[in-house]
Amino acid sequence: MTVTTAQRSQPSQPALPDPGEQVPTVSWPIVGIFTFALVLFGASTWAALTDTLPAIATIAASAAAIFVMFTVLHDASHYSISSHRWVNVVFGRVAMFFVSPLISFKSFAFIHIEHHRNTNDGANDPDHFVSAAPWWQLPVRFPAMDLPYIGLLVRNVRRRPRAEIAETVALMILTVTLIVWAAFAGQLWTLAVVYLIPERVAMFVLAWWFDWLPHHDLEDTQRENRYRATRNRVGSEWILTPLLLSQNYHLVHHLHPSIPFYRYVAAWQRNEAAYLDNDPAMNTVFGQQLDATQYREWKRLNGKLAALLPVRAPRSSAARHASTHPIPVKSVEPLTPGSVKVTFDVPDHLRDQFGFQAGQHLTVNHRTGGKEVRRNYSICTSATSGDLAIGIRQVNGGVFSTFAVETLCAGDVLELMTPTGSFGAPLDPLARRDYVAVAAGSGITPILSILRTTMEIETESRFTLFYSNRTAESTMFAAELDELEARYADRLRLFHIRSAEAHHPESLRGRIDLARVLRLLGSDITSIDRWYLCGPGDLVTTLQRDLTSEGVPSERVHLELFRGTNRAAVHDFPESDVTITLAGSTHTVALAAGDTVLESALKNNIEAPYACLGGACGTCKAKITTGAVTMEQNFALRAAELEAGFVLTCQSHPTTPTVAVDYDA
Known part of the structure; x- marks a missing residue:
């Protein structure tokens, strides 16, 4: 969990306001113009094939239909048509056939995001071919605006998924084959009137209206000044x-x-x-x-x-201490062959109890085989979204993870503790910060929540994510990350590091370490405001140590482990009397030599909150009000919490004859 946290004073700009718009379940205006374009194109094609109208009229009608289809394609590439990802992909693929069948929808989406990320950057903006052209070249460049797209795709072919490239190649072959067939069959003019000429006319207008008018004669890039790019x-x-x-x-x-x-x-x-x-x-x-x-x-x-x-701000849980409630499961969505996203249907009367900050987690209690199993899972949704969900990856021999992946379904009820943990750090709508996160495997879940929330609240901040997995198939939340990269193209960079894919680019292939991060980051690591590290213990602690040795202040490094390390044997702590305040009640119990405060509570049937028992989750946090304790290890509490007297009771051994702890503090 978090080691320490602090904020650096930085020059700030006014936060980008909340536009007041969310992606709809279905964008009916898009459905409307999509249907209109299909009908118009079908009618113009019929007119061309039957010689009902002059060629110029059918060309104009088909060009208008293709022009309208581009808006469908454009919104699909930003996942703006529907909150269901597959709906965007379906609309995008159909629209791509009309706009430019030389590349796949996924390839177009990648290219378009590069435009957003690098607007007006001559070397990297694919639309700079049009927006920066001399006026006398515009009539030639406008209808050829998509040609640089192919060049950009070729330069990045090793970065793109194989399926995407295969789809693009198949479309190119199909398009060329159709043109050659039409030529040999004597139907080339018909094909030209029905599609080839209208498509270039539409491309001319799109280049003029979508690229040149908005961008020409502007020198600022998106990264330099988003308001003047x-x-x-x-x-x-x-x-x-x-x-x-x-x-x-x-x-x-x-x-x-x-x-x-x-x-x-x-x-x-x-x-x-x-x-x-x-x-x-x-x-x-x-x-x-x-x-x-x-x-x-x-x-x-x-x-x-x-x-x-005002910008929306997330609310923390109103619970004074971690408490358990039965919560229905709203949905269980497969992420990879061995992982799922579980979304909960929190009742209205408990919503304030289950408010959370980005980076917090839930403890799930589940009885199986007559035994209670407790497991911690990080929340993966934005803290401003109103949704509560966790990501679960199946672990070999894992009782609950196997149940969640293979059996759990919508309508089931799970016992959930209210959110706890302090992996994330405070956000400021007026801040302008640089963040870097390193996640491995299921370590993406709290990082995803932090990333989403940060992008929404700190609209001038930038985020770089290094995400390590074995293969693309095993990558959790891959679709959601693609969508976020499309949405925040100019502020979010995503590097997928893969250890078991021979075709993956060499710079991104292998295991993740600080040397690889430094090569890809391309900036001074001491200028990064916050680092978030989440994954297996060895990876996280090694990265933390290496960052510190490179001069990164420890207060800027936040870490979360999958689990705590094993406790050492303890024999030299005295007996003690422990007074425990929980849920408004106070209990005094005898603590045996060597026991922790939490162990003494549980032995006396006091239902103190806990989860990992390894000092990693922070669920058992309480405040010392009398006496003193020493902790074996701490991966969850920040320096400010330690100074305020908070401890992890699962790691705390009294060093005074009497100790009092308050879970309600």
Whole structure:
């Protein structure tokens, strides 16, 4: 668990406001324009095949359908169509056939995220081919805007999954085969009218409206100044917004990539004052540049400024100490062949008890074979989401993990303790920090919660995650991480380190250690504000030691172990009288020489909270109010908690004749 925590004072910028939009279960506007595009393309194809309309009319109609399909593809690549990942993939794959059948949907999504991450960076932004082109080359580059995409994909082919590359190659072969067949069959002109020409016309308009208009003549990159890497084009919204499918507010999209296209304007209006405080790039419909002052004057004639709403902040559990409640299971979703995500349906009257901070965990009590099993599992959801879920990987011989993976299902009820632990650190909406996390295997679960919550609350902070697994197949939460990388393209970097995949890039192949982290990080590690380490004990403690030896202050390193180390034999501690306060009641019991405070409580039928018994989880935390104790080991309490008198009762041996501990403190 956390060793220590501290905050460094840093220059900060106003936090990116909450756009007030969440990814819907289904984006019905997308369903609507998708259906419209299919019908329009089908009608124009029928008209072309039957010579019902002139070729120019069918080309225009098909081009319009393909243009609309790009918005479907675009939202799918940001997982904005639905909160169900597979829905986005289905829409994206279908739309990709219309927009550009030379690459797969997954390849397009990767390329588009590279654009978001590297906007206006000439060497790395695939859309710079269009946005930075001289004016006299634009007529040639606009219809060829997707050609640099193939080059980027080739340069990164070893980084991409085999299935994705295979799908792209298959699509390329299919496309070329179809064109060759049409040529030999005498149907090339028909194919050109039905698709080839409309597709290039649509590409021309997309390059013009989606790339050139928002980005040309802007020098700041996304990393340098996200408010000036792209622009809004204000005025004549009555025609521009439907015509450009809201891309006249392209700046909002780059600030909040995951919100649906039809909510860009609403997000801007909701937080306009906050955006203007950051001097965003804006042009009028006729191309005149506006600064914030000029825009306010322009806006004065058109409407009122929207109010700035505060950033959401997570609430901790209202429980005074860890207490157990029966909680129904809402769903059990497979993550890998040997792991699942378990989501709980917390009753309304217990929601305040099960509030949590990012990085905390739940203790699960389960009876099997007449014996009670207690296991700790980290919460994997964002602390602001209102959802409570854990990730469980099956362990050889693991009683509960085997039950969870093979038997547990929706509707079952589990005994859960309220959230405990202090792996995460306080977040500040106005902070601008650099975070690095190293996770191995199921160690991703608390890191995932910390990552999600940090990205939502600290909207100017950046996060780099190194995630170690044997193979892609064994990688827990792979889909969720892909989605987060798409959503926070300019602030989140993700490195998958794999030890048992021969085709994985050499720089990312093997076991994770500090030397590999330093090579990939590419920055001074002493400038990192917080390090989060979670995984097997040897990995975590070695990384912690190596970071300290490299000059990283210990208070910036937070660690969590899968389990504590074995306790050493203890013989030289005296007997003691221990007074225990729990749930408002006080008990005084005799403690035998060598026993811990927790052992004395359990022997006297006092249901004190505990889980790991190894000093790693923090569930048994209590405050010393009288006397003194010594702890064998501590992987859970921060320095501030130790100074305040808190101890881990599973590791605490009295050193005075009387000791009093308060679990309610």
